[in-house]
Amino acid sequence: MANVIKLHVNGGVQVVSTDPRASLLSVLRDQLDLTGTKYGCGEAQCGACTVLIDGHPRRSCITPVGTAAGRQITTIEGLEQHGKLHPVQEAFLTEEAMQCAYCTSGMIMTAVAFLKSNPSPTEEEIAHAMEGNICRCGTYPRIVAAIQRASHQGTQS
Numbered sequence: 001m002a003n004v005i006k007l008h009v010n011g012g013v014q015v016v017s018t019d020p021r022a023s024l025l026s027v028l029r030d031q032l033d034l035t036g037t038k039y040g041c042g043e044a045q046c047g048a049c050t051v052l053i054d055g056h057p058r059r060s061c062i063t064p065v066g067t068a069a070g071r072q073i074t075t076i077e078g079l080e081q082h083g084k085l086h087p088v089q090e091a092f093l094t095e096e097a098m099q100c101a102y103c104t105s106g107m108i109m110t111a112v113a114f115l116k117s118n119p120s121p122t123e124e125e126i127a128h129a130m131e132g133n134i135c136r137c138g139t140y141p142r143i144v145a146a147i148q149r150a151s152h153q154g155t156q157s
């Protein structure tokens, strides 16, 4: 049964009519047209669908949209501020840390949250933090390099 649900997404308020058990991912993509968040496995195994909920990385494919009501949701589209990419986005571009880029938004969202909690990580800490995000193209070395680059530039914004 459809309910009216108020979502706080990327600093704005969105009202949707949907089954509260529907995945947050499906609502973001199909109702709010925020298609930067990707469907990979649908089973919380790959990280392609990662968004931030109250600043924490969450797998939107298994998050019932009803549980996200009233919480701050950030998607890849919400990272850019005033026409300026987030330092992690810039670092991924500079390091060319993508091939097909299907995993990239999930990688970036995970990295943004990680660098908030650990602004100066070692390479090993980065690899450990990112191990739940799968890149089928195998660009892991460049992803780690991008996160290191972003950490050196500061990601407090």
Ligand code: FES
Pocket: 038, 039, 040, 041, 042, 043, 044, 045, 046, 047, 048, 049, 050, 059, 060, 061, 062
């Ligand atoms: S699509 Fe959500 S973890 Fe893979």
Ligand code: FES
Pocket: 097, 098, 099, 100, 101, 102, 103, 104, 134, 135, 136, 137, 138, 139
């Ligand atoms: S760049 Fe293709 S899956 Fe990561």
